[in-house]
Every structure is written in structure tokens, then in C-alpha cells.
Amino acid sequence: MTDTPVKIVVDLSKPKGERESIIPLTDDEIAERDAQAVIAESERVEREAIATQKATDAQAGRDALVALGLTEAQITALLGA
């Protein structure tokens, strides 16, 4: 059986030493959490795909500049490292 996730809540209106509670998440909170996790994962995958494509395009661009006769030092001066 999977343990129920919990949240740590600190009520600052209470005296020190009496503030912290560890509260199990409700079913609604768990469902919302899981739904947001799916969205976050899809956004992460999309972000990494964009970064990978950008790196591929950048390398292709550098290769094209080399083919045109620029030196690596000239390319770096133009584009950065």
C-alpha cells in the first residue's frame, strides 16, 4: 500500500513549539497534484526537445560557416563559444 503524501503546515499565529502539523493530503489534493505532475512532465519533455533541436541547429550553422571558409576563431568571435 502506498503511503499517503503529507504536507507540513506551520501556523505562525500559534506560539513557538505548537506551530507545526503534519497533515495527510486529501483525495482531491492528491488528484490535483498528480494532474499537475503530468503537465509538468510534458512541459519538461517539450523544453528538452526544444533545447536539443536548438543545439543541433547551432552545430549545423557552425558547420555551414566552416564550409564557407571561416575559421573556428572567426566563428567563435561571431557567435561566442
Next chain:
Amino acid sequence: MGYQLIEHIEVGSGGAASMEFTGIPQDGVHLVLKLSLRNTDNNPDSAQVSLNSDTGDNYPQIQLLGDGSSASLQGLTMGFIRLAIPVSTYTANTFGSAELYISNYTSTSNKSMSGDSVGENNATLGRLKIDAFSYTTSSAITSIQVALFGDNYAQYSTASLYKITAD
């Protein structure tokens, strides 16, 4: 001007899906939230911070995000503030640091905020994030939620809330 620790939370051995401060005292000028976080799973790679339990699209933001190979800039509006954190596949026993600065948290105007965070990793796939946020509200900030969607903050993750006072 004073810089005072209000309270500190540390996650125990069972992990935690969220850390929350409620009943925030209203006798300060600004708030500073300092975090040291790690996810026990590989997803997500960011903490989700909300204010006053508000998860509506009330957080317009500009984020500058960099990893080991590129940087990007993006403006968007979301239902929470995202701060980068390391995930379970990142360098072991390593937590990411994050800070959220909330100015004039008791005012009746929209709240202006800034954040910086890092998904610490001794490899190319580490992330650094610098953000400018706004919270669209006329209410004072009375609570802060630091949630992780999908899994748990690892043991020894911490959240510390400070207030900056005028005297």
C-alpha cells in the same frame, strides 16, 4: 532595518509533498523565503510556490533559464511560481538553493517579487533560473505554499521564512 527569521521547516524521514507557512505576521515590510530542496523522483524539476493558496493565473512572470548549453528568456502567466530544484537523477545528496523575495507584502497593491533558483547538478543538465514575478492581488500575503507536484521533497529539504522590518 531588521532581517528576522520567522520560522524554519525541515522535512523528516518520510518526505513531504508540501511545506506551508500560514498566519504570517503582518508587522513586516518585505518577506524573504529561502529554500533548500531536492525531489525524491525524476519529475518535476521545479517547486511550485503559491501565495494565499491562490492557484489562479495570477502570477505573471519573466523567467531567464540557463543550463549547461543554452539560455532562454520567456514571459508567461501561470497559476504558481516555479523555482528550479534538483531531481533524483542529479548528483547524489545535493540540494538546490532558491530564494523568493516578496516586497511590500502587506500592501493593497499587486506584489512585486524576484526569485533565483538552481537545480544543482555536477553535469551539463543543471539549471539556473532567475525570475521577475508579480502577484495580482489587493490582499496582504498571509500564507505561502511550497508544493511539489507528483512526488516528495527529500528528507533534510528546508524552508526558512524571514521578514524585513523598518526598524
